Amino acid sequence: MNFRYFSRYFHFSKQQRIGIFILFAIMIGLQVFYLLSDFEVLDVEDSNKDNWLAYQSEIDKEKLDGENKKTTNYLFNPNFISDYKGYKLGMTVEEIDRLMAFRKENKFVNSADEFQKVTGISDSLLNKIAPLFKFPNWIQQKAGLKTRQVNFVKNDFTKKAKFEILDINQANQEDLMKLYGIGEGLSERILKQKEILGCFVSMEQMKDIWGLSPEVIIELNSHFKVVIPPSLKKIKVNDASLKELSQFFYFKYALAKQIVTYRSMNGNFDNIEDLAKIKDFPVEKAKIISLYLEF
Structure with a gap:
C-alpha cells in the first residue's frame, strides 16, 4: 500500500496543528465534564402541593357530607302538585290522575282529609306527606280537631260581606299590596308590565308576569277585573x-x-x-x- 499517497492529506501547517490540538483539548474537557457531572433529574416539589392536597381533602369531605345529608322537604300547596312531585312522594299514577281530574274542574282541596278523599291515598301515606302541605293564608286550621284532621276556614279578610272588585288598569301600588303574597317588588312589577303594554286586556296576562305564584294569581282574579280603556291606542x-x-x-x-x-x-x-x-x-x-x- 502506498502510504505516501495518503500522507499528503495529513500534512498540516503550524496554525492548523494548533487548531487541531485545541479542538482535541475541548473534546477531552467536555468528556471529563460529562463524566464528573451528576445529571440525575431531581423531583421538584411543588410549593403549593400541600395546600392543594388539603383543599382536595376538603372537597372530598364536602362531597361525602352531601351524599349523607338528608334531602330537605319544603312545604307546598298540594293543589299544584306535579306528576314528578307526586311520584317522589310515593303516590301512584292513578292517585295523581284523580287529583289532576279534580283540578281540571277548577276545584281545590282545602284540607289533608279532602286531599285523601280526592286522590284515594292510604292513611300511612297521608300521615307521611300531610305535614308538608301548605294551604293559602286565607285558610286557617280549626282548633280542637282530632289527629290528622286538618280543616280550614277563610280568614277575616274574606269573611267580609262583599268586597269591591277593582279594575286592574286603575289599581295603584297600595291596592295591589293589600292582597296576600304581593309586596312592594311584585306590585311594582305588575304596574311596570301595565306601563309596557299600555294597559291589560285580560287577567290571563298575570301569568306572563314573573314571580307571581298560582295562589297569588287566584287572589288577583278574585279581587280585580279588566276594563279596557277607550284610550287604548291599537x-x-x-x-x-x-x-x-x-x-x-x-x-x-x-x-x-x-x-x-x-x-x-x-x-x-x-x-x-x-x-x-x-x-x-x-x-x-x-x-x-x-x-x-x-x-
Whole structure:
C-alpha cells in the first residue's frame, strides 16, 4: 500500500496543528465534564402541593357530607302538585290522575282529609306527606280537631260581606299590596308590565308576569277585573312600520320582520287568523294579541 499517497492529506501547517490540538483539548474537557457531572433529574416539589392536597381533602369531605345529608322537604300547596312531585312522594299514577281530574274542574282541596278523599291515598301515606302541605293564608286550621284532621276556614279578610272588585288598569301600588303574597317588588312589577303594554286586556296576562305564584294569581282574579280603556291606542297591523311592530311586547324583531315581509307579498291581514299563519307567531296568545291590534 502506498502510504505516501495518503500522507499528503495529513500534512498540516503550524496554525492548523494548533487548531487541531485545541479542538482535541475541548473534546477531552467536555468528556471529563460529562463524566464528573451528576445529571440525575431531581423531583421538584411543588410549593403549593400541600395546600392543594388539603383543599382536595376538603372537597372530598364536602362531597361525602352531601351524599349523607338528608334531602330537605319544603312545604307546598298540594293543589299544584306535579306528576314528578307526586311520584317522589310515593303516590301512584292513578292517585295523581284523580287529583289532576279534580283540578281540571277548577276545584281545590282545602284540607289533608279532602286531599285523601280526592286522590284515594292510604292513611300511612297521608300521615307521611300531610305535614308538608301548605294551604293559602286565607285558610286557617280549626282548633280542637282530632289527629290528622286538618280543616280550614277563610280568614277575616274574606269573611267580609262583599268586597269591591277593582279594575286592574286603575289599581295603584297600595291596592295591589293589600292582597296576600304581593309586596312592594311584585306590585311594582305588575304596574311596570301595565306601563309596557299600555294597559291589560285580560287577567290571563298575570301569568306572563314573573314571580307571581298560582295562589297569588287566584287572589288577583278574585279581587280585580279588566276594563279596557277607550284610550287604548291599537296597532294598525297593516300600516305599522317594522319599528312599531317590533316594539310591541308580544312581537320580537324577527317576527315583526316576517309580518312586514308577508304583508308586502300577500297583501293586508284581514284578521288574527291570517296573522297566526306566520311562522313563530305565538298562537296561544292570539286572543290577547288581537285586542291590541287593528285590522
